[in-house]
Amino acid sequence: MLSNACKYAIRSILYLAINSSEDNKIGVKVIAEELETPQPFLAKLLQQLTRDKLVSSTKGPNGGFYLDSKNRKNAIWDVIISIDGTGKFDNCFLGLAKCDDRNPCPVHFIVAPFKDKILDSFRDKTIDEYVVEIKNTNRVISLKDLDLFEDEES
Template identity: 35%
Template structure:
């Protein structure tokens, strides 16, 4: 999520940060980040250009995609439907101990992730009102 926010905030001015720059600015190991960005690229969340002036970027229409697309691309959609304890048999008719309370939180999280766009925080990130690194 941090990498996508960083790339999005730099995509509006045509910048294409590389892995090293992104890793430094979001405090993430480069090797780990490379694997994440590869998945995000295959999933169409981010795009990349190779070469000396290459790097990662998000197309303008991609800035309007919901944050849920990032989660689904990387982890699948279990967070939106799954059990808080990871139990496969948990359901309304066979609830786990956390079912009812977790369902409320899961529904709020789902709503937020589907109703918040990738590019929504660009202005505040660029102005320094929000941070991606300590």
């Protein structure tokens, strides 16, 4: 459904939304470590996102990537378009060239509502709103913030 590249990109954007600011820019190295993604690959993705004005960056000491208030008004959907292009999402789950409500594949009516829901989430919500939701509901975007419950014995 989404390429690895796109998944990395989405997580990076969310990471930056949560952790960065104009006064706190973050280098690729740190982002890659935090999200456990291949560093050079991520660098390329961030460049792409920067070209498309989805993230901001400055070079030099204390430089790095960050989201300004404008960037935060974009949606996850914009990231998907920037990295994967629009096509992948709309494809039929079984690979039919033409599959829609009128000529549905055997699983079309299982897949369609799901796509609607996740599109709602990706397209109609700004990054800002997304972050609020993530914080309120305690969501996870890297292994680092895992809540493992391993040795609780209180």
